Amino acid sequence: xxxxxxxxxxxxxxxxxxxxxxxxxxxxxxxxxxxxxxxxxxxxxxxxxxxxxxxxxxxxxxxxxxxxxxxxxxxxxxxxxxxxxxxxxxxxxxxxxxxxxxxxxxxxxxxxxxxxxxxxxxxxxxxxxxxxxxxxxxxxxxxxxxxxxxxxxxxxxxxxxxxxxxxxxxxxxxxxxxxxxxxxxxxxxxxxxxxxxxxxxxxxxxxxxxxxxxxxxxxxxxxxxxxxxxxxxxxxxxxxxxxxxxxxxxxxxxxxxxxxxxxxxxxxxxxxxxxxxxxxxxxxxxxx
DNA sequence: CTCGATTCCTGTTAGC
DNA sequence: TGCTAACAGGAATCGA
Numbered sequence: 001x002x003x004x005x006x007x008x009x010x011x012x013x014x015x016x017x018x019x020x021x022x023x024x025x026x027x028x029x030x031x032x033x034x035x036x037x038x039x040x041x042x043x044x045x046x047x048x049x050x051x052x053x054x055x056x057x058x059x060x061x062x063x064x065x066x067x068x069x070x071x072x073x074x075x076x077x078x079x080x081x082x083x084x085x086x087x088x089x090x091x092x093x094x095x096x097x098x099x100x101x102x103x104x105x106x107x108x109x110x111x112x113x114x115x116x117x118x119x120x121x122x123x124x125x126x127x128x129x130x131x132x133x134x135x136x137x138x139x140x141x142x143x144x145x146x147x148x149x150x151x152x153x154x155x156x157x158x159x160x161x162x163x164x165x166x167x168x169x170x171x172x173x174x175x176x177x178x179x180x181x182x183x184x185x186x187x188x189x190x191x192x193x194x195x196x197x198x199x200x201x202x203x204x205x206x207x208x209x210x211x212x213x214x215x216x217x218x219x220x221x222x223x224x225x226x227x228x229x230x231x232x233x234x235x236x237x238x239x240x241x242x243x244x245x246x247x248x249x250x251x252x253x254x255x256x257x258x259x260x261x262x263x264x265x266x267x268x269x270x271x272x273x274x275x276x277x278x279x280x281x282x283x284x285x286x287x288x
Numbered sequence: 289c290t291c292g293a294t295t296c297c298t299g300t301t302a303g304c
Numbered sequence: 305t306g307c308t309a310a311c312a313g314g315a316a317t318c319g320a
Binding site: 001081121180181269271272 | 311312313314315316
């Protein structure tokens, strides 16, 4: 399940292997993967063919491929989201199609940039004037690895909310790039229970949580970045980080690495929350 | 405006 | 053995 670190690895892969190439052909194998391109798959193809890739950028879990402008105006982009199973691969054009291949971009060096996505939560769309920041994602907040991310603004905004702290950090308009896995890890490290009310968080709790969110992402990025394959633009959530370093997510019944208490799992937003009942006590009536 | 439930998808696995 | 149900979850959408 790609979160910010995994998307950043993909961005670097595209920057290394696709920048400078011209798109010579486009095949949409499954229209659902371009459903956010409202003009449809034929328009998607026509907009991309002949364009040259000049960069790859990212905000949170969104990634966009920057295109040279053929006419001298503001530049366009291909906006991409991996959803929960999306993968980009750079393959020789003669290589057999991958399982779940949804979109193929033919390049002028004999390679193809391929988008495979089992569950089709992800997808691509053409973003007019989107090279700097696609207008479609202008509502997405900066992520904690962005030099311009503003911790004070985040603290002020989260405290204006009246909801559980995990809901808040999963809200991409408050802070972007955090998914279910790293949310649980950061909350365990801080430690905070996922249902703690945002309105009553202490300043030092918010600052600590932010620090741990950044730490978790930087650690995952350091590990994911080392397992990059030249012809396989990494990747989904199968980085080594998953098996070795998770201390809360997926650890139901296992001992908390701080206190030994069995980790609990609660249903949460149609998914799960993993937490230590001793280190991260559930807020009670009258307490926050 | 904010909050929270619902929906979109498919492959794997647990349970009967 | 074969079927069904649960589960994984990012983010848009909608009702309250």
